[in-house]
Amino acid sequence: MTGSLTIAGLGPGDEALVTPEVSAALAAATDILGYAPYVERVPARDGLTMHPSDNRMELQRAAVALRLASEGRHVIVVSSGDPGVFAMASAVFEALEASPQWQGLPIRVLPGVTAMLAAAARAGAPLGHDFCAMNLSDNLKPWPTIEKRLRLAAEADFAIAMYNPRSASRPEGFGRALEILREAGCGERLVIFAHAVSTPKERIRTVTLHEARSEMADMRTLVIVGNSATRRVGRWVYAPRHAR
Amino acid sequence: MTGSLTIAGLGPGDEALVTPEVSAALAAATDILGYAPYVERVPARDGLTMHPSDNRMELQRAAVALRLASEGRHVIVVSSGDPGVFAMASAVFEALEASPQWQGLPIRVLPGVTAMLAAAARAGAPLGHDFCAMNLSDNLKPWPTIEKRLRLAAEADFAIAMYNPRSASRPEGFGRALEILREAGCGERLVIFAHAVSTPKERIRTVTLHEARSEMADMRTLVIVGNSATRRVGRWVYAPRHAR
Numbered sequence: 001m002t003g004s005l006t007i008a009g010l011g012p013g014d015e016a017l018v019t020p021e022v023s024a025a026l027a028a029a030t031d032i033l034g035y036a037p038y039v040e041r042v043p044a045r046d047g048l049t050m051h052p053s054d055n056r057m058e059l060q061r062a063a064v065a066l067r068l069a070s071e072g073r074h075v076i077v078v079s080s081g082d083p084g085v086f087a088m089a090s091a092v093f094e095a096l097e098a099s100p101q102w103q104g105l106p107i108r109v110l111p112g113v114t115a116m117l118a119a120a121a122r123a124g125a126p127l128g129h130d131f132c133a134m135n136l137s138d139n140l141k142p143w144p145t146i147e148k149r150l151r152l153a154a155e156a157d158f159a160i161a162m163y164n165p166r167s168a169s170r171p172e173g174f175g176r177a178l179e180i181l182r183e184a185g186c187g188e189r190l191v192i193f194a195h196a197v198s199t200p201k202e203r204i205r206t207v208t209l210h211e212a213r214s215e216m217a218d219m220r221t222l223v224i225v226g227n228s229a230t231r232r233v234g235r236w237v238y239a240p241r242h243a244r
Numbered sequence: 245m246t247g248s249l250t251i252a253g254l255g256p257g258d259e260a261l262v263t264p265e266v267s268a269a270l271a272a273a274t275d276i277l278g279y280a281p282y283v284e285r286v287p288a289r290d291g292l293t294m295h296p297s298d299n300r301m302e303l304q305r306a307a308v309a310l311r312l313a314s315e316g317r318h319v320i321v322v323s324s325g326d327p328g329v330f331a332m333a334s335a336v337f338e339a340l341e342a343s344p345q346w347q348g349l350p351i352r353v354l355p356g357v358t359a360m361l362a363a364a365a366r367a368g369a370p371l372g373h374d375f376c377a378m379n380l381s382d383n384l385k386p387w388p389t390i391e392k393r394l395r396l397a398a399e400a401d402f403a404i405a406m407y408n409p410r411s412a413s414r415p416e417g418f419g420r421a422l423e424i425l426r427e428a429g430c431g432e433r434l435v436i437f438a439h440a441v442s443t444p445k446e447r448i449r450t451v452t453l454h455e456a457r458s459e460m461a462d463m464r465t466l467v468i469v470g471n472s473a474t475r476r477v478g479r480w481v482y483a484p485r486h487a488r
Contacts, residue, residue: 016268019357021260058485082357084364090372093482103478109365113263113326113355120328121353128334130393132376132402141487149374149400156396158376234347238337241302243385 003069005105007089009082009112010041014198017113025076025110033065034078034088042078056139058088062095066102082114086135086163116161119194119222122204124236126192126224129243131159136166138173146173147180154184159230159239162223166214174223175214181225182209190226190237193217206237247313249349251333253326253356254285258442261357269320269354277309278322278332286322300383302332306339310346326358330379330407360405363438363466366448368480370436370468373487375403380410382417390417391424398428403474403483406467410458418467419458425469426453434470434481437461450481 006025011017032042036052044050053061061077069075079087089109096102120127132153138146153160166174187210195203195218205216209225217223230239250269255261276286280296288294297305305321313319323331333353340346364371376397382390397404410418431454439447439462449460453469461467474483
């Protein structure tokens with residue numbers, strides 16, 4: 001019996017944002033692995049085994065998923081949003097690289113609506129011009145790399161989507177990021193704080209970078225810093241398509 | 245009778261990547277506007293009027309959509325991929341800014357799976373670390389701005405997703421973009437050419453930047469230039485989660 005491994009994105013929270021491709025894959029799976037709050041989003045049924053695990057267990061989870069697939073199971077590793085954006089897909093390929101015996105397994109990656117797209121849609125169109133996406137967590141890279149990238153992104157006049165802006169264990173990083181962008185002359189830029197987008201707890205707030213404070217974000221917040229031309233029209237925020 | 249305007253993303257091509265939210269909106273609409281090949285993707289039915297238009301007609305299309313909504317119609321402007329990424333959402337808000345009389349209309353933006361996410365999923369996980377997304381078309385910005393952003397993106401060691409890399413009217417820009425990145429020392433980086441992703445004509449090809457040639461892309465190609473750590477495992481290409 002040949003197993004398979006699928007890495008699927010559940011979208012930002014609302015079930016109406018889960019693609020039919022992902023729903024069909026979930027309906028055919030035997031095992032679901034992922035961070036516990038994401039596994040909970042998958043409907044239980046007979047024949048489906050749930051394997052919730054803790055955050056920061058990505059590599060171990062990926063190795064278990066590969067082993068189960070090698071045993072003939074039809075395994076899905078679930079991520080919130082899109083699995084390829086600061087989520088499980090890279091971890092699975094890292095685990096695969098470390099385990100050549102599993103490199104013949106059938107693997108699929110199923111894309112999803114990543115948080116920045118849902119947040120942008122709620123706010124208007126702040127990603128309508130060139131932009132970058134950065135993971136602000138320094139678990140996986142040194143803080144000076146983050147600082148350098150923020151300065152270059154400001155110089156390039158990219159809008160900046162920030163994932164994982166602020167954690168309890170590392171509350172100071174995001175405040176420092178805001179400071180760096182202010183030092184780079186971006187104080188008048190609009191900043192969107194999108195909390196728990198597409199869930200019942202959704203809250204969207206737009207301020208200028210001068211007004212932005214670290215406490216406006218938590219780990220469920222996606223932050224978008226507009227580019228220098230990003231503007232308001234009524235309750236909407238958008239990046240004009242043209243640039244000088 | 246109150247009309248409404250919805251700006252919806254149809255995903256990259258495969259109907260299994262259209263979100264249920266977008267499908268429900270299409271089922272309730274009275275009018276569909278968009279670039280003709282995208283309007284064609286919406287199933288025809290009684291009571292639904294199709295308004296296909298030409299490419300580069302974004303602002304005019306947006307103004308017509310607003311006028312129809314103001315007349316009580318339930319209008320959807322469709323984009324391929326996500327409407328907020330180099331697509332119709334910014335154009336609608338530009339048109340709205342120019343037409344204050346319509347600013348009270350109910351407007352919604354419905355996100356979708358943008359091409360770079362689908363392309364990344366097919367290739368592996370090349371967007372698993374910090375990245376940027378750039379529209380390579382110089383219809384809307386001066387070419388020197390594109391060059392400057394490419395140089396800064398290389399210096400930041402972002403992976404780079406390139407939309408609209410190459411058009412018949414402007415074939416030389418993409419070749420120049422590749423040259424700039426080679427000059428910036430990125431020659432060993434992996435480059436993914438994803439043509440018509442998620443359609444029957446899909447073709448994915450990965451080469452090094454040294455090997456990349458302008459003719460490998462057309463306007464239906466999404467190009468992803470990996471970061472300096474992006475690597476292969478078997479047939480997959482991924483960005484490790486860690487960075488130095």
